[in-house]
Amino acid sequence: MVQAAQKDTFKTGGDDLDDGLELDPDFLAASDEEGDSDNNGGDAEDENEDLIPLEGEEDEIAHSPIPEAKKRKIEDVELDGENDDEEAKKAEKKRRKKEKEKERKAKKRQTKSGITDSTIPTHLSTEDLSNILLVSIKESYPSASQVELDDIIIPQDNLLSPPDYPPKKSDDPFGSLQERIESILKPLEKKKIVVGQPQVIILALSGLRCADVVRGVRDVKGNGEVAKLFAKHFKLADQIKYLQQKKVSIAVGTPARVGKLLTEGAIKITSDTVLLLDIGHQDSKTRTILNLPEVRDELWKSVFAGQSRETLLSGGIHIGAL
Template identity: 85%
Template structure:
């Protein structure tokens, strides 16, 4: 008996139903339900798990190599964009500074040319005295003949007796840029109204900077052309031979041309000159670079080396031409 009791005392095993400790089925059901519920009492289904990072897990995600790489890339992009904006602003400032410098240099050159020529912005060329006009023309002559001696210059300059004195009327205010020229032409043509116009003998010859400027002048003098026609004596309108033929057939009151073409026509004898003939130099007009007929090198040289030189000069001065400006 003693041995049987000891044997029962040492018997083990959780599945032994003979020990009187059977599990309550209600307890098992309650435990299953309570063990899978969250803190709010909501039951979490099998296979579900709260995906929110646990405490400390968020810091680990932010410190991960992928997150740090993305953050660094964003920062580098922002820095690059900021640098590009700074570079753009810097380039714009440099361009603006360069433009302003260029404009100042242009103004400086324009003022320098004006000081050399003796023509200021408020000067009215039509009313220049013969002394002032002579000095202005002399400056231009010296630029075409920089190495000429005083004796040589005396043979090139226009004599005072061939310069047209200023008119005795005062200028009228007008928005028309050709108003001074129109008024000057009227004052020149009025004493010639009773005189017969001779073929090939223009009463007024106007020399302008370019063919384009000549075309503008032609439009500006049409209303005061007198009894004859307005001749276009520049290269873009007619060939030289055609212009010679035209002058041999038409009565011309006003001829408008460039120094190069008029010089050739004078050399060819196509233009006749008398003491009634007036030549007006368009010295007041400036092109986009503030150059005039007296200081644009190629045109200035044509004026002094073609119109007022050789046979052309002889034709003009021996004919008794009078020279003015506008």
Template identity: 50%
Template sequence: MTKGVKDGMAYEESRGDDLEDGLEVDQDFLASPGASGSGSSVGDGDGVMGDEEVVDEGEFFSDPEAEEQSRSRNLQAGAKRKGDDGEEDDATRTAEKKRRKKEREKRRKARRHQAHSPSSFSKPLSHLATSELFQLLLSSIRDTFPAASPMEIEDLQIPENQLLPALDTEHIGSVPEQSLLKDRLHPFLTDKKLPPSTPRVIVLSLSGLRCADVVREVKSIPGHGEVAKLFAKHLKYEDQVNYLAKTRTMVAVGTPARVGRLLAEGALKITKNTVILLDASFHDSKKRTLLTLPEARTELWKSVFSGKARDTIIKGGARVGAF
């Protein structure tokens, strides 16, 4: 055994190898890098042995700065979630307040409407005193324009002195097959000297179908004269203008939208003898009347009793009643 081998054996023996003396060592093994005594050795598979530091799996080295940043991010996220929850709570409370306010306003409107609705009176509308009729019409105006100022409401009101007084109960039943319309019309069907475009009575109803029924009822009254049909789906507007210009009519029956336009454009003329009757007792399948159906009452107060049409009625001295 050579000295190098012996030294190698001595070296190996110094590391604790139990090699017996006289054991020969393979030269190829000694020549391999892993078997050299250069200071590196084969590890047990758990790490790299030698001059490099071995880090065990699972060991965590914390960075204080990174931990502080992470903590700050967590605090910010928590604050944001809290802020979002607070905003959501505020939005919920605001929506709840609006809902309650809307419900209160709806109940107030319903009470006001019930207090001045046609059904709240124990007598027909044609028998209402002028003060009662005034309040009934005022309620309809307020319901139509809930945001209107008192001055705007006043501009739409019909002066109480131009409202028809209550019908004389002593004359009820004087016309065969009595109805509220016949009771109201009868006193005004005696004037035969009527110029064209100037009907003695203008009846306003909430729809074309209702107008057709009113026309048939008027024709059943003796001495009614000509009846003008002033609603859509019967005659075109131009045809109605030509008809009024050529015909002496005792009664005109129409919807607020069409009558308002005819008044504003001068196709219908008003005198102090003209009477405008509101067909306010009739109600549709949903119990809505001329004064409560949104579409009809809006046209009534915007098309008939405002602007040029209103000037024609009020300045012309027409009287307004209901049945």
């Protein structure tokens, strides 16, 4: 009984060849192959390196030596470059539009003022000059009635007739200016110059333009000096003192300063005095002494108004253009 019980007892340990069990040879062969495969993992990787690329992979490998991360960076740079080009095109389009608008406004101002690129200010007839000045006056006095305008406009008798010589084209920007002043000063050569009584007064757009005109007229200054009557050169008191002491043949100034000097009585006017308006000069925005608002208003509300106007017209001044 004891022996029978022992025979029925099962062993729970591992494989034991002594228990009478025999292993399947096929099972052993399969296990050996799996072990060889696991132990030769490195060899398998080496074999993978020697694999022949599939069709289509050869071109990808040959033409894509750049890592994927670098490819993305290059694509981002190219995209930024395209964006920069697009912004540059927009900026250029905006600039061209602005230039066209600027030209349009300039042409509109020229058409409205009556001064075009073909206009020669020095040779304007008294009627044409009067019409041009009237346009400027209306801009300074937009609500003025016709009766009020008649009191502001310059009488025809005080406008300077055009010169006898024909207009000449010259590369010298001050050629026509010099010729015009010479024609005015020549008949006055034998007349005595009086202190504080300029023979020619030139009104220009700005102090910078005045400085250029002064350099342009030095060679034809006549028997007197060339006075600089604009704010950046002298204080008003200094200019009054200067005019009281010096004989001046040509005075160059801005409407604001000359208007104050006229009001102060520092400038004397006679029937031989000529006042020239530098209407031919345009600034970078094609504005002139007749349509740049602050300068235009000084011209009509300071020089040709009040005591200054009385001094000019009662003295018999003649007004022309450059």
